[in-house]
Amino acid sequence: MNVGILAFLMDCVIGDPRSKFHPVVLIGKLIAGLETWLYSPEDSDKRKFWRGLFLMLLVLVICYGATAGIVYGVRRLGLPYLSWGVEALLLSFTISPRNLAEAGREIQRYLAAGDIEEARFKVGWIVGRDTDKLTVPEITRATVETIAENIVDGVISPLFFFFLGGVPLAMAYRAANTMDSMIGYKNEKYLFFGRAAARTDDAWNYIPARITGLLLVLAAWLLKYDWREAWRMMRRDAVKHPSPNGGFTEATVAGALGIRLGGLNYYFGRPSFRTYMGEPRQELSPRHISGAIRLMYAATILFLLAASGFTWLGRGGL
Numbered sequence: 001m002n003v004g005i006l007a008f009l010m011d012c013v014i015g016d017p018r019s020k021f022h023p024v025v026l027i028g029k030l031i032a033g034l035e036t037w038l039y040s041p042e043d044s045d046k047r048k049f050w051r052g053l054f055l056m057l058l059v060l061v062i063c064y065g066a067t068a069g070i071v072y073g074v075r076r077l078g079l080p081y082l083s084w085g086v087e088a089l090l091l092s093f094t095i096s097p098r099n100l101a102e103a104g105r106e107i108q109r110y111l112a113a114g115d116i117e118e119a120r121f122k123v124g125w126i127v128g129r130d131t132d133k134l135t136v137p138e139i140t141r142a143t144v145e146t147i148a149e150n151i152v153d154g155v156i157s158p159l160f161f162f163f164l165g166g167v168p169l170a171m172a173y174r175a176a177n178t179m180d181s182m183i184g185y186k187n188e189k190y191l192f193f194g195r196a197a198a199r200t201d202d203a204w205n206y207i208p209a210r211i212t213g214l215l216l217v218l219a220a221w222l223l224k225y226d227w228r229e230a231w232r233m234m235r236r237d238a239v240k241h242p243s244p245n246g247g248f249t250e251a252t253v254a255g256a257l258g259i260r261l262g263g264l265n266y267y268f269g270r271p272s273f274r275t276y277m278g279e280p281r282q283e284l285s286p287r288h289i290s291g292a293i294r295l296m297y298a299a300t301i302l303f304l305l306a307a308s309g310f311t312w313l314g315r316g317g318l
Contacts, residue, residue: 002304002308002311003084003087003088003091003162003167004091004159004162004163004304004307004308005304005308006084006085006088007087007088007089007091007092007095007159007162008092008095008097008159008300008301008304010088010089010092011092011095011096011097011098012097012098014092015098015099015102016092016093016096016098016099022093023090023093023094023171023174024093024094024174024178027059027063027174027175027178028178028182030059030062030063031055031059031175031178031179031182031183032182034055034058034059035055035182035183035193038051038052038054038055039051039052039189039193041189045191045192046192048192048193049192049193049195049196051193052183052190052192052193052194052195052196052197053196055179055183055197056176056179056196056197056200059175059179060172060175060176063171063172063174063175064168064169064171064172064175065168066171067090067167067168067171067172068168070086070090071083071086071087071090071166071167071168074086074087087166087167090167090171091158091159091162091167091170093171093174094158094162094170094171094173094174095154095155095158095159096150096154096155097154097155097296097297097300099154100146100147100150100151100154100155100293100296101147101293101296101297103122103125103126103143103146104143104146104147104289104290104292104293105289105290105293106122107119107122107123107139107143107286107289108143108286108287108289108290110122111136111139111140111286112286116135116136116139119136119139120132120133120134120139123139123142123143126142126143126146127142127145127146128267129142129265129266129267129272130265130266130267130268130269133266136284136285136286137283137284137285138284140284140285140286140288140289141259141261141263141284143289143292144253144254144257144259144261144284144288144289144291144292145250145261145262147253147289147292147293147296148249148250148252148253148254148261148292148295148296149243149246149249149250151212151216151249151295151296151299151300152205152208152209152212152245152246152248152249153177153201153205155296155299155300156208156211156212156215156299156300156303157173157177157204157205157208157209158170158173158174159300159303159304159307160207160208160211160303160307161173161204163307163310163311173204176197176200176201176204177201177204177205179194179197179200179201180194180197180198180200180201182197183197184197184198184201185198186198202243202244202245205245206244206245208245209244209245209246209248209249210245210248211303212248212249212299212303213234213238213248213249213251213252215299215302215303216230216234216249216252216253216256216295216299217230217231217234217252217256218299218302219256219294219295219298219299219302220252220255220256220295222298222302223294223295223298225256225257225291225295226255226256226257226258227256229255229256229258229279229281230252230253230255230256231252231255232255233251233252233254233255233277233278233279234248234251234252234255236251237251237254237255237275237276237277237278238250238251238252238277240262240275240276240277241274241275241277242274247277250262250277251277251278253291253292253295254277254278254279255278255279256291256295257278257282257288257291257292257295258278258279258281258282259278259280259281259282259284259288260276260277260278260279260280260284261276261277261278262274262275262276262277262278263276
């Protein structure tokens, strides 16, 4: 069986286990340790940038090399099924469709039960904005935006780099994405130290984000959502997103579901307006969370089928 498909099935069945030995947890500890060693607030901006760049390159080399070593060692045993299983397990650690779906459905259940306080609390786990005063439509919007944006870095990008360069490259991508989430902020501390990590993450996701946008249009057609509006909104609104990549999924999901994403958010009590994406043809409601989850899974399956087909053809399948 294709390792990518097997990894996806593993994630569907067992999800992403919480453990201090999880590769992403270990990557996070590595980044934190190197940051303690390399970051100094007394450094000049230029020195902070170069030290941040060194941290990024070192993490990528270590993560790629360690994963390649494991894969090579298992393959040397000459047991194909064991090799497939280990590689699929490692790859499954880099994707998180089940976690995204479970988080979204949990919030949806609280909203359906009228427990808005618990829904606010839970959505605070997956977004960075203030959540203590969010209304039902705002909680729904926050959840849909998170699912839509994470279709790229939580699912399609790791699989894309796996098909491009195997499990080691997928793990290197996950390391780059983890660095961005830890030090890729535009604040006083990380503006220069984390700049290389943030720019590199944008570069890694550039092609997968656009592929994902197209897959979501096709998924909308298959699921009988508004694929024409999905296509129109992707072309019109994707560039409005503050991220060079996030808009290709958020705008497309908004168009497919007939909703409007973006708007006013608060961060530590300070207002921040994000440009609207999509048209408010429907009022945001908890059922749109299910729609975003369906689109995520459909886009993932479409990508796996397409990538597996290309791989088969590339190996002389015909």
